Amino acid sequence: MKLQLTERSHGCPDTDETQTSVRIGISIYTNQVYKICFTIAPKWYTLKGVREWIRLFVSWLREVVTPKIKAFVGDRSSSVKDNAWRLCPGCEKTVPTEELAENMMVCGYCSHHFLLPIKSRLGAIFDGGLYDDVGTARVVDDPLKFRDNRKYVDRLKDARQKTGQRDAAMIATGNIHTRRAVVFAVNFAFMGGSMGLSFGKTFIKAVETATNNNIPLIGITASGGARMQEGIFSLMQMPATVAALIKLKTHRLPYINVFTNPTTGGVLASFSMLGDIHIAEPGALIGFAGPKVIEKTLKHRLPDGFQRSEFLREHGMIDIIVHRHKMAEKIGIILDYLG
C-alpha cells in the first residue's frame, strides 16, 4: 500500500481567494487505485475546518478503503483456506483437507464436524449417491431493489457463481435406505443459508413434492436466519413455511429435521423446529439469537455448551444426535418406524 499526498495553490474562480487543493491517493497493489480530492479554502484554516477535514478523511477511509482492503485480504485468506490443510477448531490439530474430504469433513482425531458441501451431503444421504434435483422455485430476485455498500443483485450474482446454485435451498428426491423421500437441503455457502423469497417458496415446493408423491419430507438446515436484503419478504417466509408444514401434516406425512452447524434465526424460529423428529449433528450451534447476544442482554453467564446439540438434547429440543457417518442409516430406520 502507498499513500500519496500532494498540495497546490490556485485562485478560486468565484471569490478570487487563493485556495489550496490537497490530493490524497491511496494505492493498493491490486488492479485498482483509490483517490479522493479535498479542496480546502482559507476559511477552513481554523480548528473547526481541520476537524471537519479529518472527519471526512476518516469517513472515507472507513467506508471506502477499509471494505476494499478487507475484500482483498479476505480473497487471499480464502485461497489459503482452500489449500491443503485445515485447522480443526475441536482439537486444534492441522488436518489435511484431502483426508477430511475422504472422511465426509469430519476430523479423524476429535470428530469435529466441519461444514459439508451440499452436494456431498446429498450424495451421502441417498442410496448410491443418486438423487433427482427437483429445482428451486422461481421468484423475483430483488423485490426491494436493495443496496448497502453493494447492490443485492451483485451479491446474488457472486453467490450463484460461487456455488453453482440459484439460491440457498434445493430439493432432491431419491431413496434413503430403500425408502423414497424428499430432501429440502440448505447450502450455508450461499449467503449463509439465509431465508428469502426463493428459500421459502422452495420449501413450499418441497412440501408439494412430498404430498403429490405421498412420501416423507426431510429438511437439512444450516442457516444464519432471515435474508436482510429482502426485508419483510424474508420475514414472511416464517409463517409461509409453517403453513406449508401444516398442509403436510393434513396428509399425515412425516417431517424430519436434521440440524447442522449452525441453524439459527428465522429458520430455527419456523419450520425447522416443527419436525416430528429432530436430529442434530454433534456440536452444532442451534438457537435463535447467538449466545453472545443473549449473554449481553441478560448480563448473565450462560452455561457451558449452551445452544449446542448436546445441551439441547438434554433439554428436550433435540431427539437424537447422529454422527454424520451414520446419518443415512438412522434416517432410514426412522422412516421405517414412521411407515
Ligand SMILES: [Zn+2]
Ligand atoms: Zn479435531
